[in-house]
Amino acid sequence: MRLRLVPSNTKINFFGKSKLAIWASVTAVFISIIFYLINGLNYGIDFRGGTMLMIKTSDSTSIQEIRKSLNVLDLGDTVVTKISDPADTLIGSPKQMFLIKIEQQGNDEEVQNNMIIGVKETLKKDIGEISFLQTESVGSKISDELIKKAVLAVCLAVFAVLFYIWIRFEWQFSLGAVLALIHDVIITIGIFSIIGLEFNLSIIAALLTIVGYSLNDTVIVFDRIRENLKKYQSVKLIDVLNKSINETLSRTIITSLTTLLALLALFIFGGEVIRGFTFAMIWGVLIGTYSSIFIASSILLKLGVKRDWNNKNTGNPGTNYSNFDN
Amino acid sequence: MLRFPIWKIIIILLPCLWGVYSFSPHFFYSQVEKYNDFKKTENFKTDNQSPEKLLWYDWAPSNLVNLGLDLRGGAHVLVEVNLEDVYSERILNFWPEIRKTLRTIRGDVGSFTQNLSDGDDSLIIKISKKSGISDAISILSNQISQSNKVLNFSKFEENKIKVSFNQQEKNKIDKQTMDQSLEIIRRRVDEAGTREPTIQKQGDRRIVIQVPGLGSAEELLQLIGKTAKLTFHQVIKNNVSCEKKPSSRNIIVPSIDDINSCLELEKRFVVSGSQLTNAQPSFDQNNRPAVSFQFNPVGGRKFGDYTKNNIGNPFAIVLDNQVISAPIIQSHIPGGSGIITGDFTVEESNRLAILLRAGALPASIKVLEQRTVGPELGADSIQSGKIAAIISGLLVLFFMFFSYGLFGLFANIGLIFNISLIFSIMAYFSATLTLPGIAGIVLTIGMAVDANVLIFERIKEEIKTNKSLYRAIELGYEKALTSIIDANVTTFIAALILFVLGSGPIKGFSVTLGIGIVTSVFTAVYLTRLLISVYFNVTKPKVLNF
Numbered sequence: 001m002r003l004r005l006v007p008s009n010t011k012i013n014f015f016g017k018s019k020l021a022i023w024a025s026v027t028a029v030f031i032s033i034i035f036y037l038i039n040g041l042n043y044g045i046d047f048r049g050g051t052m053l054m055i056k057t058s059d060s061t062s063i064q065e066i067r068k069s070l071n072v073l074d075l076g077d078t079v080v081t082k083i084s085d086p087a088d089t090l091i092g093s094p095k096q097m098f099l100i101k102i103e104q105q106g107n108d109e110e111v112q113n114n115m116i117i118g119v120k121e122t123l124k125k126d127i128g129e130i131s132f133l134q135t136e137s138v139g140s141k142i143s144d145e146l147i148k149k150a151v152l153a154v155c156l157a158v159f160a161v162l163f164y165i166w167i168r169f170e171w172q173f174s175l176g177a178v179l180a181l182i183h184d185v186i187i188t189i190g191i192f193s194i195i196g197l198e199f200n201l202s203i204i205a206a207l208l209t210i211v212g213y214s215l216n217d218t219v220i221v222f223d224r225i226r227e228n229l230k231k232y233q234s235v236k237l238i239d240v241l242n243k244s245i246n247e248t249l250s251r252t253i254i255t256s257l258t259t260l261l262a263l264l265a266l267f268i269f270g271g272e273v274i275r276g277f278t279f280a281m282i283w284g285v286l287i288g289t290y291s292s293i294f295i296a297s298s299i300l301l302k303l304g305v306k307r308d309w310n311n312k313n314t315g316n317p318g319t320n321y322s323n324f325d326n
Numbered sequence: 327m328l329r330f331p332i333w334k335i336i337i338i339l340l341p342c343l344w345g346v347y348s349f350s351p352h353f354f355y356s357q358v359e360k361y362n363d364f365k366k367t368e369n370f371k372t373d374n375q376s377p378e379k380l381l382w383y384d385w386a387p388s389n390l391v392n393l394g395l396d397l398r399g400g401a402h403v404l405v406e407v408n409l410e411d412v413y414s415e416r417i418l419n420f421w422p423e424i425r426k427t428l429r430t431i432r433g434d435v436g437s438f439t440q441n442l443s444d445g446d447d448s449l450i451i452k453i454s455k456k457s458g459i460s461d462a463i464s465i466l467s468n469q470i471s472q473s474n475k476v477l478n479f480s481k482f483e484e485n486k487i488k489v490s491f492n493q494q495e496k497n498k499i500d501k502q503t504m505d506q507s508l509e510i511i512r513r514r515v516d517e518a519g520t521r522e523p524t525i526q527k528q529g530d531r532r533i534v535i536q537v538p539g540l541g542s543a544e545e546l547l548q549l550i551g552k553t554a555k556l557t558f559h560q561v562i563k564n565n566v567s568c569e570k571k572p573s574s575r576n577i578i579v580p581s582i583d584d585i586n587s588c589l590e591l592e593k594r595f596v597v598s599g600s601q602l603t604n605a606q607p608s609f610d611q612n613n614r615p616a617v618s619f620q621f622n623p624v625g626g627r628k629f630g631d632y633t634k635n636n637i638g639n640p641f642a643i644v645l646d647n648q649v650i651s652a653p654i655i656q657s658h659i660p661g662g663s664g665i666i667t668g669d670f671t672v673e674e675s676n677r678l679a680i681l682l683r684a685g686a687l688p689a690s691i692k693v694l695e696q697r698t699v700g701p702e703l704g705a706d707s708i709q710s711g712k713i714a715a716i717i718s719g720l721l722v723l724f725f726m727f728f729s730y731g732l733f734g735l736f737a738n739i740g741l742i743f744n745i746s747l748i749f750s751i752m753a754y755f756s757a758t759l760t761l762p763g764i765a766g767i768v769l770t771i772g773m774a775v776d777a778n779v780l781i782f783e784r785i786k787e788e789i790k791t792n793k794s795l796y797r798a799i800e801l802g803y804e805k806a807l808t809s810i811i812d813a814n815v816t817t818f819i820a821a822l823i824l825f826v827l828g829s830g831p832i833k834g835f836s837v838t839l840g841i842g843i844v845t846s847v848f849t850a851v852y853l854t855r856l857l858i859s860v861y862f863n864v865t866k867p868k869v870l871n872f
Contacts, residue, residue: 054703077741113693115553117544133703135543135696142404144696146829153827160819168812196489202762205824205832207768209839212820216773216813220780224808251783254729258722262772265718271710273703281769313723326677 010246014293015301020293025058028064032190040195044200047147049104049126049140051116054083056270058095058129066098069126073118077103083272097272105141110139129317134273150204157211169222170306176299179216179310184214189285198276206280211261214288217252225300226246233307241297249293251261256289286326330859333795338852340741341811347388348750357381358388389753394760394834397702397708401546407531411689412503413447413491420470422476426786427469434458448490457487463487479868484633500530507690508533511550513684520548532694534744543696553690554648554681556631559591561640561652566590582648584667589649590610591642596632601625607675608665615675620681626662635657642670645678706784711764718768719745726775730782734855740849744774747845748838761835770842774811777850780806795867803855810847818843 045052055066066080083097105115116137123130137148158181158244166174184209194201224244232240261283330338351358363380367386375380382388395402421440426567428438436454459481466479466487476495482488491499504527511533515523520708523534537546561809562576567587574579575592580586580700632641633655643666644650650668652829669676723741726734748767752759785802821843824836862868 056702104625113547113696114698115546116348120542120544131702132542132698132704133700135542137697138487138695139693141406142690149827149829151824154366156827157820157823161816164816164819191532201832202835205828205835208820208824209835212817213773215816215820216776219812219816220809223812224367228804234835247787251776251779254783255773258725258775258779259769259772261721261725262768263719264767265721266714269708269710269714269717269759270768271714273707273761277762277765292440 011251012242012246012249013245014089014242014245015298018298018301022298025187025291025295028190029183029186032186032193035190035193039200041189041193044194044198045101045136045138046201047144047150047199049138049143051102051104051112051119051137052101052135053100053116053132054134055098055100055123055125056131056133057098059096061098061127061130062095063098065128066123067101069122070100070119073115073122075102075115075119093125112139146201146230150201153204153205156209157208158182158185159195161211162217165219165222169226172300172303172305173222173226175303176296177215177222179187179299180218180296181211181214183291183295184210184287185286188280191283192280197279200276200278203280204275205253206277206284209281210284210288213285217256217292218286220247220251221292221297222300225297229305229307230285237304237307238301241301244295245293245297252293254287256285257287330533330575330856332836341747341848342853345743345747345750348389348753349746351382351390352518352749352753353567354382355390356748357379358390362390365733389750389756391752392748392756393704393708394537394758394763394846395697395704396699396755396761396867397704397705397759398538399699401540401543401695402695403526403535403543403546404696405533405535405549405550405691407503407687408692409500409503409505409531410447410501413496414442414449415487416499417449417477417491418442420474420489423470424466426450427466428453428462431458431462433467435462448488448746450482451487453485453487461488479673490584503688504533507691510685510687511535514549514680515546517680517684522840533691533814539701541698541700543698547693547696548677549680551553551691551693552681553687553842554599554684554784555646555686556602556630556682557595557597557644559587559642559644560636561591562641564640564652574743579642579644579647579649581652582645582650589642589652591644591649593650593790595644596641597621597625597628599682599686601628602682605679607672607679610665610667614667615670616665617670617675617679617682618665619663621662621664623662628664629664630658630660633797634660657848707761713760715764715768715771717773719771722771722775726778730778732861733854733858736861737782737850737856739857740778740854741771741774744842744845744849745771747849748841751807751841751845752838758834759838762832762835763838766835766838769841770839770846772818773841774846774850775849777806777810778854780809780813781854796862799862801856807851814843814847 057066063080063082068080070078070080079101081099081101083099083100095243101117102115102119105112116135120132120135158178161181162174162178164175189199191197192203221244222245225241228240228244228247232243235243262280263282263285267275267282270278305326358381360378361382363704364376364381369376399560413808424440428435434456435454438451438453440741441452453462463479463481466489471477471479477493478490478492480490482487506526508525512525515535515537524534526534528534535546535550540546559579566578566588568578568580568586570578570588572589572590576590578588579591582589601622601624602619603622606618608616608618610616620626636655637652637657640652640654650666655665666678667718702862719741725735726741728734730737745767748770749853751757781802784806785798788798788801788805789795797855818840819838821840824832828836
């Protein structure tokens with residue numbers, strides 16, 4: 001009755017299709033960049049500045065009514081969307097919720113504040129049964145700062161990791177891991193651009209966690225590669241890599257599954273506020289697992305690694321690096 | 327490896343037991359919270375019968391994690407203080423001294439005028455003879471900078487001298503301004519009677535104000551967004567054009583009722599709000615809302631003298647550069663008390679009284695962000711967070727049990743201790759739990775078992791190479807350890823960067839993620855090994871059904 005997800009002795013040749021994997025990834029990265037350039041991202045108010053209101057109304061209210069009510073106020077670029085919560089639908093008590101996004105009103109915060117008060121009063125008057133679940137307003141100054149900080153955070157994380165792996169392993173590992181990471185981050189940003197999901201601060205948190213998670217996976221495979229490189233010094237590099245990935249495969253799958261299970265519960269039951277975050281995480285875990293199996297090791301194979309790991313005298317490392325076998 | 331000396335067992339078990347012990351009050355959150363609130367009051371020691379005191383036990387642990395505003399509901403405002411406002415005000419105090427010095431060298435500089443507009447951080451002096459500029463700067467520097475050591479004089483354009491504070495003085499003024507602003511915002515929020523607000527300085531010039539339970543940040547902003555600088559001026563002329571250029575002694579101020587109508591007032595004020603000792607909402611003789619006020623003796627005398635000498639003249643009450651009202655002085659007002667009438671609602675007169683009592687902010691403030699979470703959404707978020715955490719916990723527990731049997735059970739015990747440890751550590755440091763924080767915990771649940779999966783998979787491999795069960799387990803733990811450490815250090819780096827650079831929701835997430843990484847390594851590596859060792863020592867199994 002024991003659950004066996006991965007047979008105990010897999011001998012899958014992960015590099016047989018490595019060209020295909022690399023081409024698929026390159027294409028995906030390319031598509032992501034194209035979409036980003038054309039579509040951009042649906043930035044939340046954290047990054048764009050402006051005002052967001054989340055409201056709950058009675059069942060009969062429609063988007064059109066809200067739009068009509070707001071039109072009178074002449075607020076410039078205003079977007080109203082309806083939110084549906086899968087958890088509520090499961091329980092059978094769907095709520096009627098809307099998200100209203102309003103662009104920044106000039107540079108005067110008093111105008112901004114009065115605008116919010118005005119919007120609330122108008123909606124109360126026109127819609128009747130309404131409650132304001134959440135109101136957020138971010139000035140352009142802070143949103144510029146948040147963007148800078150976010151980009152800095154992601155870059156810093158990638159560099160810190162590059163450095164750590166370089167210290168712990170060799171530069172080829174470090175490069176492999178970081179390229180895999182950049183691949184994960186770009187494709188995740190790409191999916192947000194393609195489906196137009198809101199990109200806000202919590203998505204940055206998700207991106208960084210994906211960086212952490214994908215790395216976690218990659219490092220564990222690398223760790224095994226290093227161990228096997230010491231053990232099988234005369235075996236071809238491609239076979240050592242294959243063996244290492246196969247040996248860690250069941251762990252990779254099981255951990256990805258437990259994490260995905262937890263995230264799935266969060267996605268369904270965690271509520272609207274963190275749904276974007278969980279979506280990014282689920283996507284990231286899938287991509288991260290894929291990249292640490294197919295991308296990071298393929299890069300390692302291309303770059304080659306030093307084979308003589310037992311030699312304590314590393315004073316002259318250059319001599320051993322390019323001893324690869326393919 | 328599987329034999330533990332007693333001291334090691336104690337070191338492993340103590341934190342686990344502490345974790346469960348300190349976690350326990352969270353099961354009675356609202357009860358313990360009320361008890362803790364009561365504990366802070368003065369009645370706590372004397373009043374033994376009050377219902378709040380009976381809610382929890384003196385001897386029991388009572389540390390709780392704070393719930394963030396997103397879970398509890400409330401208002402959050404981030405503002406920036408325009409520190410430069412104060413420079414321009416202060417620098418003007420030096421003008422008489424500068425003027426005196428410049429007059430002594432009039433032959434070199436010719437005639438001179440000063441120019442300073444609001445918000446400028448330096449005073450510009452224009453002189454008519456540009457040849458004298460370097461002499462003027464050196465004389466001013468020698469005579470004034472030497473004695474007070476706060477001013478810098480420099481050439482601005484060929485005939486202008488720039489006067490500014492030096493960096494040291496600026497820092498000093500900035501600190502004063504921030505301290506004062508914090509104090510006044512605190513007073514205003516307190517006066518309004520809101521419950522346990524958090525008012526904190528952030529960075530050099532920002533202030534975060536969080537008020538749990540408050541229905542809207544807009545309400546909060548009406549209270550703290552205003553500078554509330556109140557001054558009383560002589561009216562030179564009613565109803566002038568707002569475009570009019572006033573003489574150097576006068577200013578043009580718009581009326582609050584109609585922005586397009588302005589009054590010309592004398593620049594120097596008669597008395598200001600800083601001389602008020604009290605302000606209360608009240609009603610005028612026509613029963614319209616108003617604010618009555620009381621001056622201190624000095625202000626009272628000035629006000630009394632002024633009203634005595636100007637009976638029949640209009641006089642303007644100016645708040646934050648707007649004329650609230652400009653009544654005609656009917657009679658001498660001795661005693662230093664008076665009433666401000668205007669077109670107020672009851673609410674507005676209440677608010678104005680609070681603002682006047684609390685005092686004016688030393689500098690104007692700019693709102694950077696305002697966020698409100700309604701109590702309904704907060705409660706919803708707690709509820710969905712709880713459900714998500716429980717369901718994901720159960721899924722992982724089942725999954726581990728079905729994958730690894732008895733050992734999975736050990737891993738599950740580790741997981742449960744792990745979660746209680748995360749909460750206990752957060753409660754110990756009074757950390758704040760936010761919704762992203764809950765996401766961090768759920769993610770930790772998923773990832774925490776990773777260490778155990780690594781170890782168990784390794785043990786399986788070692789068993790395959792026909793090692794004895796004992797040896798296989800020892801090797802499994804030993805060899806998996808480097809992977810576990812590498813993997814967790816990298817994730818920890820990400821959490822650390824999030825913590826340092828992140829703000830608000832991101833920070834909350836990084837805290838739980840970071841704590842979760844540390845505790846999960848502890849429980850997954852040490853606690854499960856202890857459990858396995860106990861199991862082995864008790865049952866002495868020969869084979870293991872993995």
